[in-house]
Amino acid sequence: xxxxxxxxxxxxxxxxxxxxxxxxxxxxxxxxxxxxxxxxxxxxxxxxxxxxxxxxxxxxxxxxxxxxxxxxxxxxxxxxxxxxxxxxxxxxxxxxxxxxxxxxxxxxxxxxxxxxxxxxxxxxxxxxxxxxxxxxxxxxxxxxxxxxxxxxxxxxxxxxxxxxxxxxxxxxxxxxxxxxxxxxxxxxxxxxxxxxxxxx
Amino acid sequence: xxxxxxxxxxxxxxxxxxxxxxxxxxxxxxxxxxxxxxxxxxxxxxxxxxxxxxxxx
Ligand SMILES: [Zn+2]
Ligand SMILES: [Zn+2]
Ligand SMILES: [Zn+2]
Ligand SMILES: [Zn+2]
Numbered sequence: 326x327x328x329x330x331x332x333x334x335x336x337x338x339x340x341x342x343x344x345x346x347x348x349x350x351x352x353x354x355x356x357x358x359x360x361x362x363x364x365x366x367x368x369x370x371x372x373x374x375x376x377x378x379x380x381x382x383x384x385x386x387x388x389x390x391x392x393x394x395x396x397x398x399x400x401x402x403x404x405x406x407x408x409x410x411x412x413x414x415x416x417x418x419x420x421x422x423x424x425x426x427x428x429x430x431x432x433x434x435x436x437x438x439x440x441x442x443x444x445x446x447x448x449x450x451x452x453x454x455x456x457x458x459x460x461x462x463x464x465x466x467x468x469x470x471x472x473x474x475x476x477x478x479x480x481x482x483x484x485x486x487x488x489x490x491x492x493x494x495x496x497x498x499x500x501x502x503x504x505x506x507x508x509x510x511x512x513x514x515x516x517x518x519x520x521x522x523x524x525x
Numbered sequence: 526x527x528x529x530x531x532x533x534x535x536x537x538x539x540x541x542x543x544x545x546x547x548x549x550x551x552x553x554x555x556x557x558x559x560x561x562x563x564x565x566x567x568x569x570x571x572x573x574x575x576x577x578x579x580x581x582x
Contacts, residue, residue, distance in 0.1 A: 353569050381578070384552035437540065440549070473569045476582050477561065478552045496566040 332496055341492035344369045345483045346469030353473040357481035367469040369481050376435060377480045377495065381464050382500030384478060385440065387499075390414030390505065394438035396452040401487045402444035404523045405494035409442070412498040412516065413505070418452070427455035440464065444499075445454045445484045446471045466493060491521035534562035536570040553579035 326361040338344060346367035350358055357377075359370035369413040385393060393415030397406035403419040410417035416436060418426065423434045427441075441456045442482070453475045457464045462477040466484040473479055480497075483489035495518045502508040532541045532548065541562050548560040561572055561575035573580050 343566055354537070379550050383552070383555070387550050387555050457547075458545060460547045462544055462547050475566050476569065477547060477549060477559075477566070479582050 329385050331372065331502065332378065335371055336462055338371045338374070338492065341488040342486045344371045345486070345489070347485075351470060351472055354467060354479075354481065355468050357467075358469055361492070363378070368468070373477065374493075377478070378496050379500060381442075381478060381480055381497060382465065382504045385413065385442075385497075385501045388440045391441035392437075393442065394418065394427075394436065394440070394443060395442040395444075396449050397444035398422065399445055399448040399485075400453070401485070401490050401523045402490070402494075404417040405490045405521045406442070406444055408521055409494045409498045413501045422449075422451045422504045423435060427452070427459050427461065429521030444477075444490065446458050446473065466490075468497075474492060475510075487523050487525070491518055491523070495521045496511075501523070532560050534565055535559050535572045535575075536565040539564075540568060550575060551579055552581060553577050 346369055348365045353375045354395045357369055357373050358367050358369050362368055390413055393413055395406040395410040395417045397403050406419055407417045425432050426434050429435055440459055441463045443452055446465050457475045464478045465476040466482050467473055467479045468484045482493050499514045534551050539562050541560055545563045547551055548558050551557045551559055551574040556576040559572055571580055
């Protein structure tokens, strides 16, 4: 892996802990894992994570921005998911999702997204279930211990750490607006990674 | 419906009918529509783009 080929220097990914998985791995996630560390933590191949962020951005840019829905039931993903949605022109649902939001047209909160971005297949299982029922494709940040059932595009990454989540969502936001042609290659992205960090 | 209109799951080849399947442009190249049946989604079976070779999920 050549450093110049990644969206940000590899050290920046490592500093944010994007590559650090858990002590468990699923068969589903094996393709994205580089090694197991002495302390038993599985480690992602950061080159693959980087590639998938690019692919996800390209994928997202093919949808009407207002039809993008980002979800995060878990605390550390709330701020990053909300800010991502705001920047790309989509919607977000953070915290506990209202049951039926994607399946029950009689609800006030019913919406019809065309693509869902989930922060964690476990925390966001309600969203995954409803997206499945409604046939909506799903992009999900998946850690080494996640099953990827009902996920259509995996972004392999630490989806538990505060800094890791802010880094992944910051990059995904930046790359998506580039792909949407709302940010030129030589133009500076006006958000900093820190803007995405959840308060402690 | 003509054979051209039939939607087939890219992973298992089954003809898809009814809800709960999904289809989307290939995440990588956008050239081909990828359809996944309910079962292949559930089992997280791989799919491959016939145009660019991208393998998901
Ligand atoms: Zn695999
Ligand atoms: Zn026919
Ligand atoms: Zn199938
Ligand atoms: Zn393709």
